[in-house]
Amino acid sequence: MKKELLNRLYEKNPDTGNYIIEIALDKYVDVFNEWDHASYRKRDMDPELAYFLEDCSAEIPTRYDVDLFFYLPRQLKDSEKETIIGSVVKNYYAFYSNLERKGIREAYRRTLTHIMVSFGLLASTYVLNFGRGNFVLSTLQQGLTVGGWVFLWEAISFFFFKRSEKTAKISTYERLARANIFFKYDP
Helix, strand or coil, X not given: CCXXXXXXXXXXXXXXXXXXXXXXXXXXXXXXXXXXXXXXXXXXXXXXXXXXHHHHHHHCCCCCCEEEEEEECHHHCXXXXXXXXXXXXXXXHHHHHHHHHHHHHHHHHHHHHHHHHHHHHHHHHHHHCCCCCCHHHHHHXXXXXXXXXXXXXHHHHHHHHHHHHHHHHHHHHHHHHCCEEEXXXXX
16 A cells, blocks of 8 residues: 555554554443453453454554554543453454464474375375376376375465465464554543
8 A cells, every 4th residue: 555545544643653543432342242241351352343453454564563542432431441451452462363373383284294295195106106007006196196296286375375364464463462552532
């Protein structure tokens, strides 16, 4: 996104230099998932709010940090709830960042397994070199060759295509987890 357009869509915080994502709330509880009836400190974040924050974050280049500004009616001002909401947002994104990191580590292990299986299957077709003149053995050899290439393609597709999606998601979650959180109140 061009810097001029970015500056029109998102203000910069003069104190931190970060871009501001603004969230208007009617009440503090709007931050939480309405279906989650756990205690106030243990509630999960509202999925629509999470989607909104992630979508806004995706519009701002990753080289910039973001600040979250929650706007509420003045009569609701409560410092304790501000602290709780700040920790809920940070914990939510730290949790999902760690979850995605675990997922990417598991995907690397799977990719390594796919590569080893691929080379094993492809090597077996050359080493064994069976199937000359026999339809069943020739079909088996071709099946091993195709299987080897399929496993190799699976490893290549993760490494070059799917990995970038996961790393982008991790960087978004980490940026939102470290975001400064401010509360502003209507006059």
